[in-house]
Amino acid sequence: MANCKYEWPAAGDRRLIGKSISRIDGPAKSSGRAKYSLDINLPGMLFAKSVNCPYAHVRIKSIDTSAAEKMPGVKAVRVIMGVGKEVQWAGDQVAAVSAVSEEIAEDAARAVKVEYEQLPFLVNEADFDKDKTAGRTRQAAELKVGDPDKAFSDPDVVTHEGHYGIPVITHCCLEPHGHVTEWMGPQSLRTFSSTQGVSAMPAQFAEALNIPANNVQTICRYIGGGFGSKFQMDAWGLASAQMAKDAGKPVKYLLERAEELETAGCRPSGFARVKVGAKKDGTLVAWESDCWGTGGPTPSGVLPIPYVLDIPNRIRRHTFILANIGPARAWRAPNHPQAALLTMTPIDDLAAKLNMDPLQLLMKNADLASEGRGKVYREELQKVAEMSEWSKYWHPRGDKTPGHIKRGLGVSIHTWGGRGHAGNCLVTIQPDGSVTAELGSQDLGTGTRTVIAIVAAETLGLPVEAIRVKIGDSHYPFDGPSGGSTTVGGVSASTRRAAVDARDQLFAAVAPGLGVPADQLEAVDGKIQAKGDASKSLTWKQACRKLGVKTVQAHGKNPGQCMLGSSGVGGAMVADVSVDTETGLVKINRMAVAQDCGLIIDMKTAESQCYGAMIMGICYSLFEEKIMDNITGRMLNPNMEFYKLAGIGDIGELKVHMMTGPGYDERGVIGLGEPPVISPGAAISNAVANAIGVRVPTLPVTPEKVLAALAKGGMA
Amino acid sequence: MERFEYANPTSRKEAISLLAAEWGQTEVLAGGTDLVSCMKDFACTPKRVVSLKRISDLRGIRSSGKELRIGSMTTIRELLEDQHVKQGYPALIQSAEYIRSEQLRNMGTIGGELLQRPRCWYFRLGYGLLAQYNGKSLVPDGDNRYHAILGNSGPAYFVSPSMMAPILIAMGAQVRLEGPGGAREITVEKLYRTPAQPDEREHTLHPNEILTEIIVPRQEGARSAVYEVRQKEALDWPLTAAAVVLKMNGDTVSHARVVLGHVAPVPWPSPEAEQTLEGKTVSEDVAEAAGKAAVSKATPLSMNGYKVQLARVAVKRAIMQAAQGGA
Numbered sequence A: 001m002a003n004c005k006y007e008w009p010a011a012g013d014r015r016l017i018g019k020s021i022s023r024i025d026g027p028a029k030s031s032g033r034a035k036y037s038l039d040i041n042l043p044g045m046l047f048a049k050s051v052n053c054p055y056a057h058v059r060i061k062s063i064d065t066s067a068a069e070k071m072p073g074v075k076a077v078r079v080i081m082g083v084g085k086e087v088q089w090a091g092d093q094v095a096a097v098s099a100v101s102e103e104i105a106e107d108a109a110r111a112v113k114v115e116y117e118q119l120p121f122l123v124n125e126a127d128f129d130k131d132k133t134a135g136r137t138r139q140a141a142e143l144k145v146g147d148p149d150k151a152f153s154d155p156d157v158v159t160h161e162g163h164y165g166i167p168v169i170t171h172c173c174l175e176p177h178g179h180v181t182e183w184m185g186p187q188s189l190r191t192f193s194s195t196q197g198v199s200a201m202p203a204q205f206a207e208a209l210n211i212p213a214n215n216v217q218t219i220c221r222y223i224g225g226g227f228g229s230k231f232q233m234d235a236w237g238l239a240s241a242q243m244a245k246d247a248g249k250p251v252k253y254l255l256e257r258a259e260e261l262e263t264a265g266c267r268p269s270g271f272a273r274v275k276v277g278a279k280k281d282g283t284l285v286a287w288e289s290d291c292w293g294t295g296g297p298t299p300s301g302v303l304p305i306p307y308v309l310d311i312p313n314r315i316r317r318h319t320f321i322l323a324n325i326g327p328a329r330a331w332r333a334p335n336h337p338q339a340a341l342l343t344m345t346p347i348d349d350l351a352a353k354l355n356m357d358p359l360q361l362l363m364k365n366a367d368l369a370s371e372g373r374g375k376v377y378r379e380e381l382q383k384v385a386e387m388s389e390w391s392k393y394w395h396p397r398g399d400k401t402p403g404h405i406k407r408g409l410g411v412s413i414h415t416w417g418g419r420g421h422a423g424n425c426l427v428t429i430q431p432d433g434s435v436t437a438e439l440g441s442q443d444l445g446t447g448t449r450t451v452i453a454i455v456a457a458e459t460l461g462l463p464v465e466a467i468r469v470k471i472g473d474s475h476y477p478f479d480g481p482s483g484g485s486t487t488v489g490g491v492s493a494s495t496r497r498a499a500v501d502a503r504d505q506l507f508a509a510v511a512p513g514l515g516v517p518a519d520q521l522e523a524v525d526g527k528i529q530a531k532g533d534a535s536k537s538l539t540w541k542q543a544c545r546k547l548g549v550k551t552v553q554a555h556g557k558n559p560g561q562c563m564l565g566s567s568g569v570g571g572a573m574v575a576d577v578s579v580d581t582e583t584g585l586v587k588i589n590r591m592a593v594a595q596d597c598g599l600i601i602d603m604k605t606a607e608s609q610c611y612g613a614m615i616m617g618i619c620y621s622l623f624e625e626k627i628m629d630n631i632t633g634r635m636l637n638p639n640m641e642f643y644k645l646a647g648i649g650d651i652g653e654l655k656v657h658m659m660t661g662p663g664y665d666e667r668g669v670i671g672l673g674e675p676p677v678i679s680p681g682a683a684i685s686n687a688v689a690n691a692i693g694v695r696v697p698t699l700p701v702t703p704e705k706v707l708a709a710l711a712k713g714g715m716a
Numbered sequence B: 001m002e003r004f005e006y007a008n009p010t011s012r013k014e015a016i017s018l019l020a021a022e023w024g025q026t027e028v029l030a031g032g033t034d035l036v037s038c039m040k041d042f043a044c045t046p047k048r049v050v051s052l053k054r055i056s057d058l059r060g061i062r063s064s065g066k067e068l069r070i071g072s073m074t075t076i077r078e079l080l081e082d083q084h085v086k087q088g089y090p091a092l093i094q095s096a097e098y099i100r101s102e103q104l105r106n107m108g109t110i111g112g113e114l115l116q117r118p119r120c121w122y123f124r125l126g127y128g129l130l131a132q133y134n135g136k137s138l139v140p141d142g143d144n145r146y147h148a149i150l151g152n153s154g155p156a157y158f159v160s161p162s163m164m165a166p167i168l169i170a171m172g173a174q175v176r177l178e179g180p181g182g183a184r185e186i187t188v189e190k191l192y193r194t195p196a197q198p199d200e201r202e203h204t205l206h207p208n209e210i211l212t213e214i215i216v217p218r219q220e221g222a223r224s225a226v227y228e229v230r231q232k233e234a235l236d237w238p239l240t241a242a243a244v245v246l247k248m249n250g251d252t253v254s255h256a257r258v259v260l261g262h263v264a265p266v267p268w269p270s271p272e273a274e275q276t277l278e279g280k281t282v283s284e285d286v287a288e289a290a291g292k293a294a295v296s297k298a299t300p301l302s303m304n305g306y307k308v309q310l311a312r313v314a315v316k317r318a319i320m321q322a323a324q325g326g327a
Ligand SMILES: Cc1cc2nc3c(=O)[nH]c(=O)nc-3n(C[C@H](O)[C@H](O)[C@H](O)COP(=O)(O)OP(=O)(O)OC[C@H]3O[C@@H](n4cnc5c(N)ncnc54)[C@H](O)[C@@H]3O)c2cc1C
Pocket: A641, B027, B028, B029, B030, B031, B032, B033, B034, B035, B036, B037, B052, B072, B073, B098, B099, B100, B104, B107, B108, B109, B110, B111, B112, B113, B114, B115, B116, B117, B161, B162, B163, B164, B205, B209, B210, B211, B212, B235, B236, B237, B238
């Protein structure tokens, strides 16, 4: 839409947009001044602890809280799961207590007596044991396109069949889930919530507590990780507010590490038997998959396979296994990392069978990507091949160099939507020249604050530091939750619209004095001046002073006028690994990604998203697994010793290239939080196969599994 | 954790007098990096915790011509920075360097390292050291991927967690234990045992004894090395580990000590590997043969067969490193 007044500045006119700008809350975070919900301590505050169910599947027969209630220092006790309720996973909160100290609360929680009736449970689904899963499966609708049977039976089609999988993992947020709640009056509540949805939280509390939503204020200035698992108030949030009311004191209720891992979210697993076929030249023609996985006791999402590439003849079946492993919650790019693994690894195996370079095979089939994005994928594959020195280090399957260290490269591609969410921004310019941008948004660590400041500063011709960004409070104008990589698109657009309107109001106020029509003014370099005539100008401060006693306020909305963003991004990733064939240890040498996300507001925080995503991807590819015990039904590694996450020494060299310029920038702002976390699993698995000549079929790629794969074939 | 009384004595004698004569009543606190997490998990529930932090003569490293004496309250950090240890006992440094956490190095002590409790997840979840559930061990039919492959005929299946014990045993070190009846010195090897009853511990320290000193004989002409197979570079537990000390006569091994870690409920000396080495010139093949010998009696459980291979490789690589000059 040409000449729409809100549109993004042309490439030559961007002073800040697209530059590498350090996050504005970096100093507060690195110095410890930033206060997370976990850091909030209010006068007289009580501490809440949970009574956790130690069994995977039980019915509650009785609960006796009397001993806990009598303990000195205990101020409130609430039953969360009453008599007769079914507990569906170990660790779940049955009741909670609040006391004057954490220690007393813990003692009191242990004094609550609960009797359980044991029910049968299932906590491991990888082997799809027919006996154990009987009555615990649900079938998703089958997807069928074209004629896969016919395509597979074509004598010119080469097929590969295999078994692949990715287990249940958790979010393992460094700051656990939870809230500090405080009643400000009989009908009015304030919550300090560790949440991805500041604006959406009051309605949840209000409904549960039967108070007006406008009487609830939620604050979350900083959050220590959410990854999709922190949208809800949750049972502990409600219990916190109820106990705060009962006791007449603020209550802090954030989960313990073990509860965080056991009860605050699972990424559903995905296992599949896959058959994929291509012509001898590598053209993909047919796909068949039987997939199963669990996301807890209720069905979760169907994995979108085949992924990215819409192979013309395809059929997919999906079985949900209902297991007592914890609640499924969105995990950064829900369903996509699983789908990427289940698609890109069999395709890689097929490429090996065809004696083809898998990167070339993806290039060749890139036009199977929807929305005509094939060209973008080819550019990204090209770029990531250069970054990873693919032509130098890639080799046909199995590193033939002597010795027990084998090196290999693997590739994967991914896609995501990322359209900006609905939201509002209020920009205020005071007569003294100070500027604020207010949004009921939140910065998940992705750089939201910084992006808002950049957009406002760019629009008003000011430096980034001149903008005071106020987010993380539901008293600010409503903004959407941060999920689905929708935040950057949403806040950039609403801020742009608000800032343009505020700027135009300021132009109108100063135009008469300058003797220039308002539409002939521009805001650049801290000045308001006639376009192309610096002799007619006012400094920002002088201009604002002309406002007299009025302030300028403008409200920007998304969606709204002008195309400021769109949807649909892609990326290509290469992993470069070394595998020790004697120990099965996999070491990451290098990861490289070429990623597009439309117009980039802050190059530095965009690249940071990719670095972080690759690190998170390395974690789930090599280490992470929610290990469940078949006998006790409990999670065996609800701690950070055996729920393993990578350290600095485990991540190798990370390389990021953001696709920019013509073809990308004019698409406007699109989200990036999730896409780069999708491909690591497939890329790393493929790199390992390339190194050792044999597939390790499931993640995480542990020494145990590498040795098992080598024992079956390969090059030990 | 359970409520407990905290005692902060200033002398060994006083500390010993505060300790109960049976297990479960009292626990010794050194750096607390392990004890406190055990208490938080209710894996141990002492009524009294006796801190050794104010007993100043338990801390420090002394070196004489014939031995090294390390006070049990010496921190891992102090050990890592000690010149005598660096020069005369580099493999000790190597083993301590595997503790990849600045906090653990600053707080953790060598006494605590030797006496830290097993990491078996059933133990830490509250099923006891022998992982009992309905009168039976959870380990054989449960998730035993990190459990013992040697000395695992039951009822104990956990692995000894100490990383310094194997190299200290290989070096022929002793520990000094002091109790109400006086002091005794035993080899580090004798400090450990496999419990047969739920109320037994995995070491031979008496409940009212404290470990005061570790005495390491001078490693004249010895070549030594430690090798850990670990999944992560960052803080992590080894999957298997091996410590090797070789005494050489020219090019041939005159005396060998090979001790495995994280494979059995105790640090696991391997006479089989030692015999394979003695009288030989170390080569890749000889080291390989010793690795094979070390696991020849392994009896892996349902999920930890891979550890047999890892133990074999750890032994082989430790031998090769030692032979090539050592740590
Ligand atoms: C998360 C985590 C990861 C770890 N990773 C590794 C690793 O990778 N490699 C590794 O080698 N170690 C590792 N450790 C273990 C670490 O080395 C030990 O926790 C530490 O050395 C214990 O020392 P401490 O002084 O803190 O012991 P404490 O916790 O104070 O004591 C441990 C035990 O020893 C007893 N004790 C201690 N000193 C004496 C004494 N003088 N006399 C009698 N009894 C005594 C205590 O009663 C207690 O039972 C890890 C620990 C943690 C918590």
